[in-house]
Amino acid sequence: xxxxxxxVVAPSAFPSGEPVNISRRSxxxxxxxTAAGALVLGFGLPLGTARAQAASTPALRxxxxxxxLEIRPDNTIRLQSPFIEGGQGTFTAMAQIVGEELDADxxxxxxxxxPPGQEFVVMxxxxxxxxxxxxxxxGYPAMRRLGALTRSMLLxxxxxxxxxxxxxxxxxxGRVIHAASGRSLSYGExxxxxxxxxxxxxxxxxxxxxxxxxxxxxxxxRLDAHDKSTGKVLYTIDTRVDGMLHAAVQHxxxxxxxxxxxxxxSQVSAMKGVHSVHRLPGAVxxxxxxxWNAKQAAEALQVDWQEPGADSTLRIMPADxxxxxxRERLANESGAGEDAEKEGNVADALKSARTVVSATYFSQFLxxxxxxxxxxxxRFNPDGTLEVWLPNQAPDxxxxxxAKRTGLDPAKIILHSPLLGGFxxxxxxxxxxxxxxxxxxxAKETGRPIKLIWSREEEFLRDALRPMAAVRFRGGxxxxxxxxxxxxxxxxxxxxxxxxxxxxxxxxDAALEGLTGKAYAIPNRRIAQLFVKQTxxxxxxxxxxxxxxxxxxxxxxxxxxxxxxQDPYDLRMRLLQGNQRLTTLLRAVGELSGxxxxxxxxxxxxxxxxxGVAMASPFGTxxxxxxxxxxxxxxxxxxxxxxxxxxxxxVNPAIVxxxxxxxxxxxxxxxxxxxxxxxxxxxxARNYDMYPILPSNRMARVHVRVIESGEKMGGVGEPPLPxxxxxxxxxxxxxxxxxxxxxPLSHYTFDA
Amino acid sequence: MxxxxxxxxxxxxxxxxxxxxxxxxxxxxMTGTKYGCGLAQCGACTVLVDGVAVRSCVTPxxxxxxxxxxxxxxxxxxxxxxxxVEAWVKHQVPQCGYCQxxxxxxxxxxxxxxxxxxxxxxxxxxxxxxxxxxxxxxxxAVHDLAGDGAIRQAAGTTTGSERPGQAxxxxxxxxxxxxxxxxxxxxxxAEPDWIARETETVGGVRD
Numbered sequence: 001x002x003x004x005x006x007x008v009v010a011p012s013a014f015p016s017g018e019p020v021n022i023s024r025r026s027x028x029x030x031x032x033x034t035a036a037g038a039l040v041l042g043f044g045l046p047l048g049t050a051r052a053q054a055a056s057t058p059a060l061r062x063x064x065x066x067x068x069l070e071i072r073p074d075n076t077i078r079l080q081s082p083f084i085e086g087g088q089g090t091f092t093a094m095a096q097i098v099g100e101e102l103d104a105d106x107x108x109x110x111x112x113x114x115p116p117g118q119e120f121v122v123m124x125x126x127x128x129x130x131x132x133x134x135x136x137x138x139g140y141p142a143m144r145r146l147g148a149l150t151r152s153m154l155l156x157x158x159x160x161x162x163x164x165x166x167x168x169x170x171x172x173x174g175r176v177i178h179a180a181s182g183r184s185l186s187y188g189e190x191x192x193x194x195x196x197x198x199x200x201x202x203x204x205x206x207x208x209x210x211x212x213x214x215x216x217x218x219x220x221x222r223l224d225a226h227d228k229s230t231g232k233v234l235y236t237i238d239t240r241v242d243g244m245l246h247a248a249v250q251h252x253x254x255x256x257x258x259x260x261x262x263x264x265x266s267q268v269s270a271m272k273g274v275h276s277v278h279r280l281p282g283a284v285x286x287x288x289x290x291x292w293n294a295k296q297a298a299e300a301l302q303v304d305w306q307e308p309g310a311d312s313t314l315r316i317m318p319a320d321x322x323x324x325x326x327r328e329r330l331a332n333e334s335g336a337g338e339d340a341e342k343e344g345n346v347a348d349a350l351k352s353a354r355t356v357v358s359a360t361y362f363s364q365f366l367x368x369x370x371x372x373x374x375x376x377x378x379r380f381n382p383d384g385t386l387e388v389w390l391p392n393q394a395p396d397x398x399x400x401x402x403a404k405r406t407g408l409d410p411a412k413i414i415l416h417s418p419l420l421g422g423f424x425x426x427x428x429x430x431x432x433x434x435x436x437x438x439x440x441x442x443a444k445e446t447g448r449p450i451k452l453i454w455s456r457e458e459e460f461l462r463d464a465l466r467p468m469a470a471v472r473f474r475g476g477x478x479x480x481x482x483x484x485x486x487x488x489x490x491x492x493x494x495x496x497x498x499x500x501x502x503x504x505x506x507x508x509d510a511a512l513e514g515l516t517g518k519a520y521a522i523p524n525r526r527i528a529q530l531f532v533k534q535t536x537x538x539x540x541x542x543x544x545x546x547x548x549x550x551x552x553x554x555x556x557x558x559x560x561x562x563x564x565x566q567d568p569y570d571l572r573m574r575l576l577q578g579n580q581r582l583t584t585l586l587r588a589v590g591e592l593s594g595x596x597x598x599x600x601x602x603x604x605x606x607x608x609x610x611x612g613v614a615m616a617s618p619f620g621t622x623x624x625x626x627x628x629x630x631x632x633x634x635x636x637x638x639x640x641x642x643x644x645x646x647x648x649x650x651v652n653p654a655i656v657x658x659x660x661x662x663x664x665x666x667x668x669x670x671x672x673x674x675x676x677x678x679x680x681x682x683x684x685a686r687n688y689d690m691y692p693i694l695p696s697n698r699m700a701r702v703h704v705r706v707i708e709s710g711e712k713m714g715g716v717g718e719p720p721l722p723x724x725x726x727x728x729x730x731x732x733x734x735x736x737x738x739x740x741x742x743x744p745l746s747h748y749t750f751d752a
Numbered sequence: 753m754x755x756x757x758x759x760x761x762x763x764x765x766x767x768x769x770x771x772x773x774x775x776x777x778x779x780x781x782m783t784g785t786k787y788g789c790g791l792a793q794c795g796a797c798t799v800l801v802d803g804v805a806v807r808s809c810v811t812p813x814x815x816x817x818x819x820x821x822x823x824x825x826x827x828x829x830x831x832x833x834x835x836x837v838e839a840w841v842k843h844q845v846p847q848c849g850y851c852q853x854x855x856x857x858x859x860x861x862x863x864x865x866x867x868x869x870x871x872x873x874x875x876x877x878x879x880x881x882x883x884x885x886x887x888x889x890x891x892x893a894v895h896d897l898a899g900d901g902a903i904r905q906a907a908g909t910t911t912g913s914e915r916p917g918q919a920x921x922x923x924x925x926x927x928x929x930x931x932x933x934x935x936x937x938x939x940x941x942a943e944p945d946w947i948a949r950e951t952e953t954v955g956g957v958r959d
Contacts, residue, residue, distance in 0.1 A: 694885070
């Protein structure tokens with residue numbers, strides 16, 4: 001048994017830097033009901049909440065060391081990650097960053113999603129969300145500091161145990177070393193004492209010189225690869241607790257409708273395995289011993305759905321809504337729009353231009369279509385707490401929402417955030433697009449823990465959509481065919497506007513990003529939004545506004561290039577003249593593709609092919625893409641995607657490459673196949689049969705070059721997506737002579 | 753009813769027409785096999801029945817009572833499955849991981865049937881959906897396992913092999929015999945099924 005710290009030395013013997021970890025031990029002993037001492041920490045106490053409650057709120061973000069880290073006797077390190085793993089590799093990245101400064105091999109880390117709590121808010125913007133490609137770039141400073149602070153505490157503990165000055169100690173991965181005497185102690189041996197020490201003053205710890213990095217910047221293996229290859233990972237849908245019942249729902253066909261009468265309630269109640277039938281806001285539910293029984297029963301319910309009353313606060317979906325009509329309206333909405341970006345004088349420049357090019361471009365509604373259908377497990381505990389497991393990208397926001405819905409104190413809500421079976425923006429707080437409010441109500445009504453799974457069909461019915469837009473472009477060319485003016489008026493509703501169901505004080509950046517913020521030196525620019533409410537529920541979708549706006553802009557830029565007799569690659573290079581970062585990037589993607597050639601040309605296999613190029617500047621990162629396409633049986637075949645990406649600096653090149661592959665796949669899926677269609681107020685597709693997502697035989701080879709320019713660190717999860725659709729569209733326009741102004745390409749007929 | 757799963761006999765209470773998936777997940781509490789679509793579209797629910805890949809979400813449990821069922825939980829107890837998992841780790845295939853149980857089962861089924869599949873056979877069999885877009889990594893892992901060195905290195909850091917066109921897929925699929933398990937075939941897609949018994953004749957594309 002480890003000697004308690006107090007017997008070794010009084011805490012006052014240490015520099016009393018803020019913040020201080022107070023009275024953790026007494027709390028743990030009390031909660032463990034044992035006098036086992038600090039070692040009890042090694043055996044799975046819910047340290048996140050326990051230590052978080054016991055520790056004072058840190059003055060500096062991410063410095064509550066015991067809340068984040070548990071170093072076990074076997075030297076494995078359990079890290080509570082502020083960011084949620086959903087495939088993007090953030091758990092591995094966090095282990096790399098913390099391990100680098102802690103001096104511990106990332107492979108020794110076990111990473112979990114941290115519970116809600118201020119101590120886990122590490123981004124300087126004060127948010128705790130996993131999104132916006134923010135985790136690594138904004139978590140980086142705090143997580144490095146966390147590793148360094150922990151190492152310092154282990155050194156202090158080593159000093160006490162070995163009774164030598166701390167200055168004589170150093171570390172090797174996982175060990176504190178006293179070179180002079182040849183003695184050493186593992187982190188696991190020191191952790192019980194170290195974690196009871198006051199957290200040192202962050203100013204007192206020195207971070208490692210980047211030139212000495214062992215793990216940051218290296219292709220460290222993902223921590224979850226084996227578990228995910230053997231089915232061992234537990235997603236929310238896999239969770240279970242004792243006494244749990246299963247639930248399934250049938251939603252109203254249109255949002256806002258309410259439950260009238262259920263015509264066959266007694267028959268359904270008598271179906272095998274059915275526990276009970278329930279009325280929920282805008283849905284009916286069946287609770288059963290098994291989910292399959294619940295689903296069959298829920299689908300069998302014959303409900304007289306009532307039209308929403310005038311008092312409905314929901315974003316009502318009317319019976320006459322269709323995406324076709326919305327597209328018409330977006331295309332024809334009158335008005336000049338509100339300026340988001342303005343430079344020079346577009347009106348005058350267009351008047352003086354030799355050629356004016358006008359065209360309207362469209363983006364489509366999209367579903368997230370993540371493979372894990374949404375679910376939630378809710379349990380009311382005897383102590384008055386509510387425990388909920390659910391997929392989410394923002395634990396504190398979800399807990400606050402549950403508190404609001406239930407009237408419970410947030411401290412009485414225990415929220416678990418299992419790994420996400422894909423997210424792509426699906427698991428933010430969307431009022432009507434998540435099962436947890438229903439699961440909580442059902443748990444309350446039945447007095448039993450409830451796991452509610454939305455069937456794939458219910459998911460397609462209630463998923464919130466990536467917005468549509470119709471963008472009216474006008475471009476002016478001078479006598480040399482160079483663009484001197486560009487105007488883009490986007491008839492759209494931003495996702496944030498849609499989620500809040502109201503406009504903010506300012507324009508929604510997420511509506512126009514990718515039309516705004518372009519780096520090309522076109523002297524006269526006007527980017528504006530013409531607000532048109534889209535009726536359907538909106539949401540964020542991987543790369544958000546950029547997911548569509550870079551397509552719209554970059555495809556129109558090729559149209560300008562063609563009208564001006566310019567090669568689109570050369571034109572971009574000229575418009576970026578003097579911008580070293582982006583000209584380097586554009587050259588890099590050209591080189592990666594074997595040298596820019598637009599085509600059309602005949603490939604070795606006899607197919608006619610062409611290439612397109614596009615660029616994007618999303619989420620602090622720069623990306624350039626070249627795509628090669630041919631037409632096969634009337635469909636676009638994308639052979640290769642070459643992508644050069646400059647996130648400034650990176651943590652894991654292998655994960656970056658994987659993210660580029662994944663983002664390319666989603667970009668291809670969008671441009672080739674995807675569109676959420678609504679008719680009569682309802683989605684036409686309720687499963688993957690009618691909403692095709694990219695299958696393996698439509699995937700392209702992906703070639704990646706990562707450039708670390710040393711500029712401020714940018715994002716990685718989303719930025720490789722936006723330049724893919726326009727590069728493909730531009731290649732297709734070139735190959736077929738047919739101008740591509742909308743997605744998906746499956747709507748077009750190609751003869752080539 | 754009794755089911756033979758992963759070498760053990762399980763007594764189950766479910767109705768005869770309950771999909772195998774839900775018996776495995778809910779009644780037997782083995783959650784490695786995933787629910788994705790319920791329509792044999794995505795393949796997340798793939799298990800092995802007598803060594804061939806089956807979509808458990810549309811397979812009534814009564815159809816597999818006297819069959820040997822293997823789920824992802826026992827994949828490393830199978831020699832081929834163990835190699836597949838090793839390749840998945842080596843090639844760092846999974847991202848979110850949700851589809852990967854099914855992908856690993858599909859690859860295992862393929863390689864159990866054909867030790868050295870051609871590009872066309874790989875493409876025709878590895879059709880499970882992945883929303884994270886791990887297709888190139890899957891392809892690299894399966895080619896590695898196929899041992900044919902067929903992964904064509906193009907310029908750049910990542911490669912995937914050229915996929916056969918739809919015509920090839922149709923040809924492959926058209927000649928594949930369908931086992932009598934029922935409801936195992938994707939309804940709307942060119943579906944490879946290594947539930948086929950006569951894989952050596954598939955489309956004439958075998959070596």
